[in-house]
Amino acid sequence: MNETAQEYTAIKLIARPTGGPITDELFDIVTLARPALAQGELLVQQTHMSLDPAMFGWMSPDTESYIPPVALGDVMRSSGIGKVIESKHPDFQVGDRVMGLLGWTEMLKTDGQGLNKVQNDLPDEAVLSIFALPGMTATQGLFEVGKPKAGETIVVSGAAGSVGSIVGQLAKADGLNVIGVVGSDEKAEWITNELGFDGAINYKTDDLDAKLAALAPKGVDVYFENTGGPIQHAVFNRMNAHGRIAVCGLIADYAKAVPDLGPNWIQVIKKRLTIQGFTMPDHYGDIPALLAKLTPYVMQGKIKYRAHVLEGLPAAISGLNLFFTGGNQGKLMVKL
Known part of the structure; x- marks a missing residue:
């Protein structure tokens, strides 16, 4: 134009x-x-x-x-x-x-x-992919809600998406065992071979419980939820004590007149889980700080898109x- x-x-x-x-x-x-x-x-x-x-x-x-x-x-x-x-x-x-x-x-x-x-010279596509809403959402949700620690295991649903792919790479850079849930073998190969995820689950073809048990034998400490659907129940049942769940999106339910039922809350008590939904309009004032947090990972080549x-x-x-x-x-x- x-x-x-x-x-x-x-x-x-x-x-x-x-x-x-x-x-x-x-x-x-x-x-x-x-x-x-x-x-x-x-x-x-x-x-x-x-x-x-x-x-x-x-x-x-x-x-x-x-x-x-x-x-x-x-x-x-x-x-x-x-x-x-x-x-x-x-x-x-x-x-x-x-x-x-x-x-x-x-x-x-x-x-x-x-x-x-x-404030950088990256192409517009890179800026929109990393430093706009997806990157800010990933940074806020992972660090402020997920509170990851090196050595822990994190599962990210929608892991090949704009938010999930950044969450997984940030977690990997900070020393976590990173498992991504995706909807195709091509996406599974991309997040493991290109982005460095430790494992991938294709929710359309894999046995969710069996694959999760194999990839997370010590359980799950952090779950970054982008999709909802059956994987939500599978991960919830393998959460460790004092685990954290960041609820970012539920794309599997957005087109349904009646959303699927969520997991039973008994596990929340037994495992003392923290479950927090978050959205970026609450944090627009934090964007400069979030950019400052994310930028070093990008400049060090740790974030691909x-x-x-x-x-x-x-x-x-x-x-x-x-x-x-x-x-x-x-x-x-x-x-x-």
Whole structure:
């Protein structure tokens, strides 16, 4: 998209999903005029837009969730990276790279609140894969909730996804035995051969209990939950005393009218387990500290990534369904 363009495309949410695949009928693709800026405002041209499982919650009508739902008629919420193409804001200059909640839009007029300047020279795909929402979520959940210790065993579900792959690599770098749960043999090979996980479980083809017993003979100390489903019960039953469970996502349940039942709480008492759900809107103020925590791992070459890039803003709609099928190969994003 040309920086001097006088029109841009955005996608608004106009209906709530009711279970099942995400379809075009939920959205309205609109063409808008380039906005004029007042003092203290800037205009961002988005280059790459992140697709994340959290979006299913943002589209729901649940007003008691951790963040208000996207209002019908509003531009769909998402994080992204872009560059400043016009500025009347003293803290942002034309050419600055920024990331934040930019939304499903090619351009965004903003007062700068919630925007973070990108302070490294990594490509946009790398920044969005590592330093945006996935990396912040992984760092917060692993270190602040999981509280890992060298020598412990951690199981990560959704381990080939954008968050899970970073969690596993951080844990491995800190000396843990890392087991990842994935949905294909290709993903299992990637997390073990490329990312350095100690073992992988294909939940679609492996005997979950038997494979978990073989890979974690001393039990599980930390469980980083991204998916829900049968693996949740298998891992829960092998948790060690004083184990920690960080509940980040439950993608297996998002498309169901009635979610699956969770494990029985008797084990929580017997094993004195700590189970904590967390979401990043509670920690936006911590992002500078989280970036400072994560950056050394990246600079030391301990964090690898791969991006699954879709082309063009409208691709976001059907692209969300890749989370349900497991068809995404790496961090899912849209190039604008």
